[in-house]
Structures are given as C-alpha cells and as structure tokens.
Amino acid sequence: MKTLKKNTLVVLLLMATLGNAQLSPEQEKQVEEAEKMIAKAQKIQDSLMNTPEMNQLMEQIRGMEAEYEKERQERKQQAKKNQKLETAKTNVNEPAHLRHLIITSGGSKKFNDWSLGQVAIILTTHKYKRGDVFDKRTIGQINVDGGFTITFPESMKVQTDGPPITNYFNTTSDGTNDNKTQYTGTDTHVCKASIRIEGSNEHMGSLYLATSRQLVWNDSPAGWNRGDTGYRISLWYANGRATVKANTTRMVPVTDHAEIAKKIPMTEVYDLTLKPGLNFIKVEIIGTQYVGDVPYYKTIKYTTIEQLPTDVKWVYSKY
Incomplete structure (x- = not known):
C-alpha cells in the first residue's frame, strides 16, 4: 500500500507540472494513462479497505484509540487528585498564617x-x-x-x-x-x-x-x-x-x-x-x-x- 501511495503521488506531481504546459500527443497519452492508473489505484484501495479483515483491523484500531483516550483521561484525573492531596498536605503541614515563621x-x-x-x-x-x-x-x-x-x-x-x-x-x-x-x-x-x-x-x-x-x-x-x-x-x-x-x-x-x-x-x-x-x-x-x-x-x-x-x-x- 505504501508503494501505491508513493506512485500515485509521483503521478499527481507530474500532472501538476504539466497542467499549464502545451502537451505533445505523446504527453497527452501519458496523462490519460496516469488518470486511468489513479482511478484503478483508487478502486484497489477501496476494495482493500472494504474487506472483512480490514474492517476488523480498523475496528481494533478504533478500540485501541478509545482505550488509550480513556487511560489518558484517567491519568489526567489522577494527576488532579494527587495535586489536591499534595495541596492538602501542604495546608496541614504549613498553614498560611505560619509560613512567615x-x-x-x-x-x-x-x-x-x-x-x-x-x-x-x-x-x-x-x-x-x-x-x-x-x-x-x-x-x-x-x-x-x-x-x-x-x-x-x-x-x-x-x-x-x-x-x-x-x-x-x-x-x-x-x-x-x-x-x-x-x-x-x-x-x-x-x-x-x-x-x-x-x-x-x-x-x-x-x-x-x-x-x-x-x-x-x-x-x-x-x-x-x-x-x-x-x-x-x-x-x-x-x-x-x-x-x-x-x-x-x-x-x-x-x-x-x-x-x-x-x-x-x-x-x-x-x-x-x-x-x-x-x-x-x-x-x-x-x-x-x-x-x-x-x-x-x-x-x-x-x-x-x-x-x-x-x-x-x-x-x-x-x-
């Protein structure tokens, strides 16, 4: 899939370069073939992405992302609790009215x-x-x-x-x-x-x-x-x-x-x-x-x- 993406990018770059230039019959033929190649590549990508295996993989990825986000939020909440505990300890051990002593x-x-x-x-x-x-x-x-x-x-x-x-x-x-x-x-x-x-x-x-x-x-x-x-x-x-x-x-x-x-x-x-x-x-x-x-x-x-x-x-x- 990485090779497909790389080739597609090369073709798109070539088309952008030639877009405003006057093309020879040979170049026009190359552009047409490139457009066909892109269309074919898109079909291949769509077919790969729509397989049961790929759908299952994407579902696993989404689940992993959700689990990671849940853990991140839990760590964030725990950090807040720890900060409150440390603040409470400070307030107990070092009351504000005694800090200048x-x-x-x-x-x-x-x-x-x-x-x-x-x-x-x-x-x-x-x-x-x-x-x-x-x-x-x-x-x-x-x-x-x-x-x-x-x-x-x-x-x-x-x-x-x-x-x-x-x-x-x-x-x-x-x-x-x-x-x-x-x-x-x-x-x-x-x-x-x-x-x-x-x-x-x-x-x-x-x-x-x-x-x-x-x-x-x-x-x-x-x-x-x-x-x-x-x-x-x-x-x-x-x-x-x-x-x-x-x-x-x-x-x-x-x-x-x-x-x-x-x-x-x-x-x-x-x-x-x-x-x-x-x-x-x-x-x-x-x-x-x-x-x-x-x-x-x-x-x-x-x-x-x-x-x-x-x-x-x-x-x-x-x-």
Missing part, C-alpha cells in the same frame, strides 16, 4: 532554613504605649549558616516616668467578676523587651521564644484566646521587686468562625515574682476546649522562671 530544631541555636545572611540580634525596650525605643543593645548575631549566639543583658533601661506595675498584668473582666489582681511593690516599674533582627541597620524581623510557631502567632490579637498546647516566654525588665497574683475566670463569647457562637469559661492565672533586672515570664496554655474545630484555652497561666527551659525553641518572624 521558621523555628529551630530541639534546643539548638540554629535555623536550618536561614537565607538572610549574617545579621545582628538587637534587644530593645519601648516607652509605654508610644512604642518609641527606650533602650537598645546588640546581644548576638545570626551567621550565614543560620547558627547564632545570644546573651541577654542583666539590666536594661526602664521608663520610670511612666505608669507603675499596676498598669500591667491585669486580668480581664467580663462584667460579672472584679479585677482581682493583687500587687506588692506597687511603685516598681517594668518594661517588656523585644528581640529584633537587623541587617545594614534595617529591621528584618523578630525573634521569639516558644514551643511552636503557633504559640508565637497566638500572641497576636487574632490568636489570643486559642488553646494550642505549649507555652511562650516573654522578657521583662524591672527596676525593683514586685509580685503579681491573680486567678480569675470569665465567660468569653467565642465562635467556630461558622455557625456556632456561645460563651465558654476561660481562666487567667498570674503568679509572678519579679526582681530588679531581667525576668523570664512563661505564658502557658493549660487545657483545651473546642468550639467546632477551633481550640480555645481553659487556663492561661503566667509564671516567672529562673532560666530558659531546655525544650523551648527560637522562632523567627519576618514581620
């Missing part, structure tokens, strides 16, 4: 995914409410490989012309309970410290101490009432001695961000003994209660600790 492994001082080069670690204190930097110290450095060293100063400047400690660590009232926070050393002034990252004198993010990235995010307004287990640690400097004691339960309106809305009991506990200079305050979630799939804490407890726990991790946030 990276965390050290174990108790090490190293970020394995570090890409910001060598930067300085800066400790700052700020004026009450205004946010102006009151004191600023370089306390360490993150190296190119993500490893870092850090040393906290025993003292930082504390704003003494601002509000005293009684303006801090207040329990929240829901209208049915009184503010029952009890203080000693009420003339003591305190100041919360922040750990900043700077490169070329530009702010490049912050460092936090917590057992997970989620606990760092929970220190933002969107996560204040969440009940993810673990703790975070904040740094406070004081210019004197003081204690803070409270244990208050309030009814808090909560939701599952969909259909459920109700009030649940949430307890705040303060058990702080502050000394002059640096104080580590541990903020721990104790107990979880769910509204739909959303976790809320049962108790949040604030305590002073002498040194950093061995299981605490360092968390970097670029915001």
